Amino acid sequence: MGIPQSSEYYLRTYRHGDEADLTSLFDKVFKYFIGFVPRTPAYWKWCIQSRPNLEKEGIAIVANGDNIVGYTAIEKSGNILELCYDPSCEGKTIVTMLLSWCVEYVNRHGGNSIILNAPAQDDITRQVCRELEFSEQPFANVFGALFLRVVNFPQFLGKIVNQKKNEKKGFNETILIKLREVPFWCDDHVILRIRKGRIAVLKGKKVRPTITIDTDISTISLCIYGSPRRLYGEILKRRLRIRPFWKTPRAVKIFSWIQIRNPWYIPIADLPIPLE
Amino acid sequence: MSNKMSKESKYSFRVLTSEDEDEVMELLKNMSNSSNEFLVWKYKLNPDFDPSFAVVAINNGQIVGCTFWVPRCLKISKSTAFRATFSTDAFVHPDHRGHGIGRNLVAFENKILENKKTIINYSVIKPDLAKHLQRRAAIGLVALPASTLVYKKYLNCSIIKEKVSLLNTIIESNRKLRAKLTEMNVRMLFRLRGFPSFLIKIGPDKIHIEEDDLSSPDLKIESDFALLTYIFKNKNILNLVKALLMRKIKFSGNILRAAKLYTIFNYLRQAHVIDIVLR
Numbered sequence: 438m439g440i441p442q443s444s445e446y447y448l449r450t451y452r453h454g455d456e457a458d459l460t461s462l463f464d465k466v467f468k469y470f471i472g473f474v475p476r477t478p479a480y481w482k483w484c485i486q487s488r489p490n491l492e493k494e495g496i497a498i499v500a501n502g503d504n505i506v507g508y509t510a511i512e513k514s515g516n517i518l519e520l521c522y523d524p525s526c527e528g529k530t531i532v533t534m535l536l537s538w539c540v541e542y543v544n545r546h547g548g549n550s551i552i553l554n555a556p557a558q559d560d561i562t563r564q565v566c567r568e569l570e571f572s573e574q575p576f577a578n579v580f581g582a583l584f585l586r587v588v589n590f591p592q593f594l595g596k597i598v599n600q601k602k603n604e605k606k607g608f609n610e611t612i613l614i615k616l617r618e619v620p621f622w623c624d625d626h627v628i629l630r631i632r633k634g635r636i637a638v639l640k641g642k643k644v645r646p647t648i649t650i651d652t653d654i655s656t657i658s659l660c661i662y663g664s665p666r667r668l669y670g671e672i673l674k675r676r677l678r679i680r681p682f683w684k685t686p687r688a689v690k691i692f693s694w695i696q697i698r699n700p701w702y703i704p705i706a707d708l709p710i711p712l713e
Numbered sequence: 714m715s716n717k718m719s720k721e722s723k724y725s726f727r728v729l730t731s732e733d734e735d736e737v738m739e740l741l742k743n744m745s746n747s748s749n750e751f752l753v754w755k756y757k758l759n760p761d762f763d764p765s766f767a768v769v770a771i772n773n774g775q776i777v778g779c780t781f782w783v784p785r786c787l788k789i790s791k792s793t794a795f796r797a798t799f800s801t802d803a804f805v806h807p808d809h810r811g812h813g814i815g816r817n818l819v820a821f822e823n824k825i826l827e828n829k830k831t832i833i834n835y836s837v838i839k840p841d842l843a844k845h846l847q848r849r850a851a852i853g854l855v856a857l858p859a860s861t862l863v864y865k866k867y868l869n870c871s872i873i874k875e876k877v878s879l880l881n882t883i884i885e886s887n888r889k890l891r892a893k894l895t896e897m898n899v900r901m902l903f904r905l906r907g908f909p910s911f912l913i914k915i916g917p918d919k920i921h922i923e924e925d926d927l928s929s930p931d932l933k934i935e936s937d938f939a940l941l942t943y944i945f946k947n948k949n950i951l952n953l954v955k956a957l958l959m960r961k962i963k964f965s966g967n968i969l970r971a972a973k974l975y976t977i978f979n980y981l982r983q984a985h986v987i988d989i990v991l992r
Contacts, residue, residue: 468791471857472835475786475794479760487758489750515868543868550867557862566864572907572939576861581839583861586854588826588834593795596832600793618853654853662857699790700860708837709755709783709801 440537443530446506448538451496456481458505459498463521470556472583472701484706485510485518497538499531507531510706511539515548518706520555520562528561536569552579556702580708583701587658590616591627595638597661597695598629608691609633613646617653631691648688651678665693724777724814726821729767736776737769744804755801761785766798766829768821770805770814778805780818782826787833798826800836865939867908870924881919893977894918899970902930908938915974932966932974 440448460476467473474480485491490512499507499522507522517539522531536553543551554576555562566573576582587593594614612629619625628639628646650657656676660668668689671677679688729737738752747755756762761783770778780803787797805814826834843854884890897916904910912923912930940961944952956962964971 468788471787471789473788475788483754483758483760487754489748489754540866540868549869549871550865553864554861555864557860562864563862566866569866570906571864571866572905572937574863574865574939574943575859576863577840577859578939578943579863579865581837582843582856582859584836584838584843584854584856586834587832588823589830589832592830592832596793596795597789600790655855658853658855662855664858697789701857702861703837709759710837 440541441530441533443527443534445527446499446501446530446534448534449498449500450494451498455498455505456486459508459521462505462508462523463519466521466524467702469699470702471697471699472703472707474707488512488518488706490514490516491518495542497535497542499534501526507535509535509539511542511551513543513546513548515539515543515551516705517551517553519704520553522561524561529565532562532565533568536565540569552705554580554703554705556700558700580710583703585658585662587654588623590619590623590654590657591638591640594627594629594695597697598636598638601636601695607634608687608694610647610687610691611644612648612650612688612691613644614657615649615651616657617651619654623654629691648684649680650688651680652676660692661695662697664698665689665696668692668696723772724809724812724817725771726768726817727771728825729764729769729779731764733769733776737767737779740776740779740804740806741802744806745802756781759783766822766825768818768825770809770818772809777809778814778818779803780822782822782834784829784831787835795832796830797833797835798831800834800838865907867938870909870911870922873911874922877913877920877922884919890980891918893980894920897973897977899932899974900930901932901934901974902927904933904935905938905941906936915977930966931970932964934962934964936962 456478460478460481463476463481474484485496486493491510492513495512496510497508498505506526507520509520510518512518520532520535522528522535536551539551539553551571553562553566553571555566557563563573608631610629610631612631614627614629616623616625616627624640626641628637628641628644630637630639630644652660652671653676656671660671660677668677672679672685672689679685738749741747741752742749763784766782766784768780769776781801782798783801785797785799787795789795803815803818805818840856843856884894894916895918899915901913901915902910903913909924910927912927914921914923936956940956944956953962957964
């Protein structure tokens with residue numbers, strides 16, 4: 438199997454100075470994802486170029502004239518550290534060119550396999566991988582799952598709420614969140630006050646709440662990262678208790694509003710683990 | 714900043730210093746099977762690495778455990794990012810495990826995170842290890858919903874060849890198994906997504922693997938390499954039944970031969986040969 442040719446795009450190797458374009462393409466493509474490290478030329482140089490097992494020839498770029506529209510970085514052993522393409526261009530052609538080049542590169546260096554991780558919602562990469570006979574499995578089966586732990590819950594909630602402050606929702610509530618199983622350094626009471634479009638996250642207990650939520654830190658974290666369905670599940674399992682009960686629909690609405698729905702994605706380049 | 718576990722405790726905890734570097738590197742090298750070159754890249758060359766986030770456990774002046782957390786900026790949406798840390802390594806020397814060192818390392822690390830105004834800590838962890846950590850030290854550790862896929866393609870059969878050669882070594886030293894194999898003469902063709910097609914010939918004296926001559930198989934198995942590996946490693950018969958019912962694994966060929974094959978597979982399983990090969 439050879440590398441497909443395109444009249445519009447061509448493949449080339451990395452040239453000194455490309456890193457600024459590569460990092461801006463990466464940040465543009467993955468800006469909606471949680472988990473990856475925003476790229477700077479210094480970080481990119483560390484996580485890609487100075488990585489052991491990566492040769493200078495292990496970086497392939499697809500360009501259209503002077504514009505970089507896709508690139509990949511692969512170790513001799515077959516681990517694709519990053520694969521990125523501009524979705525506004527012909528994604529399928531670019532990904533096919535890059536992956537076919539990777540197969541040829543690993544074959545040339547005597548590697549046994551190629552491994553790539555990509556967002557599940559990236560249909561183009563999925564389609565090309567299927568056509569090139571790649572097998573597919575969840576990230577957790579190979580590397581493990583991405584675990585988060587909130588160290589400072591009031592600050593965490595404050596930042597999320599702040600990000601949403603421009604979305605007018607017309608809530609007027611004072612919510613007291615009572616947290617169980619909280620680490621000793623953390624406040625176990627957090628107040629979320631929403632009044633006339635203003636939102637504040639406060640510490641302490643001295644308020645007269647309109648809604649009280651009694652839960653533990655794992656459940657509330659899961660409800661913030663997870664889907665709205667999870668929220669109902671936790672209420673039914675009584676891991677998240679809302680008082681007065683009749684305010685449950687209102688609390689659910691507020692939770693759905695603050696939920697983080699962006700999917701997460703970590704390229705292999707961001708995982709400082711020894712790979713096969 | 715330093716801390717003692719209790720009055721009687723023989724362990725103390727403190728932030729990593731430049732004098733500890735060689736000792737910690739040696740410990741990491743032994744515990745993580747990483748090369749020196751890899752560790753130098755991971756920590757010394759890392760522009761984000763800050764030794765004040767690394768904690769060591771000391772016993773009689775020797776480092777017996779450590780945790781390394783790298784400060785990072787964690788994006789949670791297009792415009793919002795958190796001050797976070799990424800856990801890269803956590804080790805306790807095998808001779809000192811079971812004394813609560815891991816729990817105390819994490820507790821000490823938490824104090825550092827609090828002082829440095831870190832909001833989130835994240836890491837990629839195997840789920841069974843995460844359960845253990847959650848119980849012991851890391852309160853509030855939650856897994857994010859899966860949204861990343863791994864695509865894998867094997868370019869040659871070397872991994873299967875290694876397993877077959879290991880199996881043949883076991884067969885050679887096991888007379889009973891050899892006798893069972895003489896009754897067999899089965900050709901199984903595997904067409905697996907993510908793997909080159911190959912044929913396994915069982916018997917009469919040993920197991921052979923063919924990559925070129927894939928003709929006249931008695932049994933044909935079509936599936937996905939990642940799925941088959943997952944089913945074998947988890948040893949859950951329900952997963953196999955589910956995959957068969959959903960036609961994710963397709964068998965075709967001589968059913969009587971398949972039954973015979975099942976008997977030998979069962980024997981291999983009872984003799985723990987399958988476990989050895991899968992290890």
